[in-house]
Amino acid sequence: MASPQISPSILSADFARLADDVALIADAADWVHVDVMDNHFVPNLTLGLPVVQALLKHSALPLDCHLMIEDPDRWAPQYAEAGAGSVTIHAEASKAPIRTLRTIRAAGARAGLGINPATPVDPYEDLLGEIDMLLLMTVEPGFGGQSFLDVVLPKVRRARALIGERPVWLQVDGGVSAETIERCAEAGADVFVAGSAVYGADDPAEAVRRLRGQAERAAG
Ligand code: DX5
Ligand code: ZN
Numbered sequence: 001m002a003s004p005q006i007s008p009s010i011l012s013a014d015f016a017r018l019a020d021d022v023a024l025i026a027d028a029a030d031w032v033h034v035d036v037m038d039n040h041f042v043p044n045l046t047l048g049l050p051v052v053q054a055l056l057k058h059s060a061l062p063l064d065c066h067l068m069i070e071d072p073d074r075w076a077p078q079y080a081e082a083g084a085g086s087v088t089i090h091a092e093a094s095k096a097p098i099r100t101l102r103t104i105r106a107a108g109a110r111a112g113l114g115i116n117p118a119t120p121v122d123p124y125e126d127l128l129g130e131i132d133m134l135l136l137m138t139v140e141p142g143f144g145g146q147s148f149l150d151v152v153l154p155k156v157r158r159a160r161a162l163i164g165e166r167p168v169w170l171q172v173d174g175g176v177s178a179e180t181i182e183r184c185a186e187a188g189a190d191v192f193v194a195g196s197a198v199y200g201a202d203d204p205a206e207a208v209r210r211l212r213g214q215a216e217r218a219a220g
């Protein structure tokens with residue numbers, strides 16, 4: 001298991017000041033989590049490739065692009081080619097995940113596979129060799145600020161066991177906060193997305209440092 005990493009979600013940042021809000025966490029976080037939503041895979045619309053391309057020029061941290069879109073096979077390679085450090089596609093949306101994951105890696109990015117709260121992880125065991133990160137949603141995707149779904153924790157444990165010695169990071173996304181991050185770390189997660197818990201805080205960088213400290217102690 002890798003040491004804990006924090007990936008603040010800019011879904012809870014000020015969309016009119018994205019570069020400034022990313023700079024706020026640049027010394028404290030490991031990644032910048034970018035939630036791409038198309039109003040089809042999820043009932044919300046956020047941003048797309050042009051904004052990611054612009055943000056890449058202004059971010060000292062690598063971008064962790066989470067594609068909650070209906071046609072990731074068409075779009076994901078372009079995020080990798082643009083320079084995203086990590087590109088995650090959803091298992092529920094991809095029609096050719098192996099091809100798309102390989103294309104992401106070939107473009108030089110880390111390849112992630114995301115699964116929703118009610119999607120079982122076991123059918124994807126054979127794909128673990130194709131990915132660098134498994135993202136387990138701990139809320140129904142679409143919005144920041146939702147309550148953490150404890151019901152997903154057994155799946156986090158099962159996913160950690162399935163990953164075994166493979167160099168695959170296990171990311172949790174949704175409702176991760178000072179109240180819930182320890183449970184996630186104890187269950188085996190090692191990459192933590194936090195939107196409202198970081199950008200809703202008075203001092204986002206300090207919030208990131210505290211979350212990291214909690215995760216490190218819980219992972220023990
Ligand atoms: C939800 C997004 C999350 C979201 C997390 O669909 O994938 O990344 O921004 O926000 P919080 O941490 O507020 O639940
Ligand atoms: Zn996300």
